[in-house]
Amino acid sequence: MPLVKTHFRTCNLCEAMCGLEIKVIDQEIQSIKGDKNDPFSKGYICPKSMALQDIYNDPDRLKRPIKKVNGKWIEISWTEAYDMAVEGIKKIQKKYGNDAVAVYQGNPAAHNIGSMLFSSSFLRALKTKNKYSASSVDQLPQQLAAQWMFGHIFTIPIPDIDSTDYFLVLGANPMISNGSLMSAAGMPNRIKALQSRGGKMVVIDPRKTKTAQAADQHVYIRPGKDVFFLAAIIHEFFEKQLIDINQLPKWMIGIDAISNIFKRFTPKIAEEICGVKKEIIEQTAADFIAADAAVCYGRLGVSTQEYGALCHWLINLINILSGNFDKPGGAMFPKAAIDIVGFMSKKGTFKKYNRWQSRVRKLPETNGELPVAALAEECLTPGDGQIKAFICSNGNPVLSTPNGKQLEKALSELEFMVSIDIYLNETSKYADVILPPATGLEIEHFDLFFNNLAVRNVAKYSSPLFKPEKGMQYD
Ligand code: SF4
Incomplete structure (x- = not known):
């Protein structure tokens, strides 16, 4: 009987960092499955993981210069x-x-x-x-907003999706991406869990994405006009006195200026520009505040537009003003084993x-x-x-x-x-x-970067599965 070996590793093909269980006989891969015991992905993988095998075996891959x-x-x-x-x-x-x-x-x-x-x-x-x-x-608009608000391009607040009760998503498709600047392997399972504990996902998107289809509510918005929807939410926070400004974090500055700026961004004006009915904007603001824990998240769709950095500034502001910042179920800063910000800061x-x-x-x-x-x-x-x-x-x-x-x-x-x-x-x-460097299954792996953007704190090291062929070099 040939000896079947089982190798566990983290998929390095995207931000999600799923755990893999790979069965091997000699140099031949027999199967690639999700690792059920992986603390982060809990067995989830996407079809792309098979590409690790394809890359390893691909006769077209370059192995020497x-x-x-x-x-x-x-x-x-x-x-x-x-x-x-x-x-x-x-x-x-x-x-x-x-x-x-x-x-x-x-x-x-x-x-x-x-x-x-x-x-x-x-x-x-x-x-x-x-x-x-x-x-x-x-993604630079999102990083720029993080730098201006929190001091570094990688101090990006990440939704605590596993504890939130209200997930407001703009211009993102995490059901397919498994999170971007929000590493969240197995996002479909995380959304299901949110809904089965009585929570709600609301998606604001001009496209009927997979995430929009899985949402409890999908609201169409005119492309590029998200900034008015977000501004009107903040207007509602102040206008209806949904927030208590005395409870805001002590480090927050400029609160009076903010409340003045947003006076004119009424839901009625926002409706005319972004196409979202004023009643929906009012309800969204009220529901966001009413939830025990809520978090607003935006990604590519709100970045690649004229007001990209401003959209992300407003998203952060919604999380802060509503009391959902740096708190379970809201937007939090991950604590990765290797702190990339500490590493880079000077x-x-x-x-x-x-x-x-x-x-x-x-x-x-x-x-x-x-x-x-x-x-x-x-x-x-x-x-x-x-x-x-x-x-x-x-x-x-x-x-x-x-x-x-x-x-x-x-x-x-x-x-x-x-x-x-x-x-x-x-x-x-x-x-x-x-x-051409050695890659994938031939190298050790520890994700130095994306653990700093992950929805849970984990540290996973993978040893190489195969030795690189003679004449190959590591990058
Ligand atoms: S989502 Fe797919 S490609 Fe991304 S880490 Fe998981 S298995 Fe790999």
């Missing part, structure tokens, strides 16, 4: 690949200055202990202002906004990075500081960032490009050299 010679890719040694990358970057820095080298980090970088531990030193060493990442595609961290701007459109930096929507024009527009070389780490921005066609054109005109990637894809095909 390749370089482009006359349009053809050839395998090279790691020494040659590193030399080529270093020389290519240095040549551009010497010829045009440090800002001529741009760097982009994709999502997988944040789910990988190696890149989390070492990429910040690498980025600092590049001394470039042209840093970009997937964060600017859909003098000046709290003011990392608009210290420099993009060259062409003058878009502001946030926490050291520029919006990736500016990357292509920074490559294509001639002049001092034009990007001439590009390092793409763990990402495919041609597919995942705005105006991919323009970015393709930009990448095709660069003087030098390095990709750190396990695939030859729509972006890495423009590189001169590709360095």
Whole structure:
């Protein structure tokens, strides 16, 4: 009888951090299931988890560096690949200055202990202002609101979904995402639990998402007008005296200014602009206050719009004013085993906004990075500081960032490009050299980052399941 081994690990493919139970005979995976004893996901997984097996077995995955010679890719040694990358970057820095080298980090970088531990030193060493990442595609407004209100881009209050009685959701689809900037593996089960303890989920969304379908109430809102709905909720808090301002946290400042500002944002005005009936706005405000514990959460839909940062500021304000901040069932700060904020905090961290701007459109930096929507024009527009070389780490921005066609054109005109990637894809095909790291089941895993955004405090370490093949390297 062949020996079946069982391996337990945390899925590193998204923010949800589900626990997996993997059965293996020799080097062959027999099954991947949810780990029922995982304290965080309790057996839940999504179909994407199977991709860990697919990636491991995929004959198209790169395992050794390749370089482009006359349009053809050839395998090279790691020494040659590193030399080529270093020389290519240095040549551009010497010829045009440090800002001529741009760097982009994709999502997988944040789910990988190696890149989390070492990429910040690498980025600092590049001394470039042209840093970009997937964060600017859909979440910087939320981080900016966190920085301005609570002092750091990662002091993001997280809904205590497992204890709340009233979950107000705007522009988010956690039934499918399992939470974003709210790691919550098994969200469908968490919502069911909320409803079976008598709680309610109210979804404000122009789309009939899976989350909207599972909600107790789904309210249509005009896209991009959420800010008026949120402002009218705060108006109701003051106008109907639903809140006791004497009970507000002592650290809260500017309460009189806030109550004055929101006087004019009546539910009637909000109805005209955002399309949500005034009676629904009034009822939502009243229900939110009446609940023993309530929490308001917004994500991509309220971030990728004109008033993104303001929407998130208002969401935080609703949680604070209603007495649902830093309290069970409300919005809370996780206590991860590795405190990323404590790790990163140093003098000046709290003011990392608009210290420099993009060259062409003058878009502001946030926490050291520029919006990736500016990357292509920074490559294509001639002049001092034009990007001439590009390092793409763990990402495919041609597919995942705005105006991919323009970015393709930009990448095709660069003087030098390095990709750190396990695939030859729509972006890495423009590189001169590709360095593929070992990944997934071949590496140890501890989520340094997303435990800081999780709905429960857990610490899960996974050892590698397989040894990387000879000639492969860790990132
Ligand atoms: S939800 Fe995310 S972490 Fe969970 S199994 Fe799917 S991809 Fe993996």
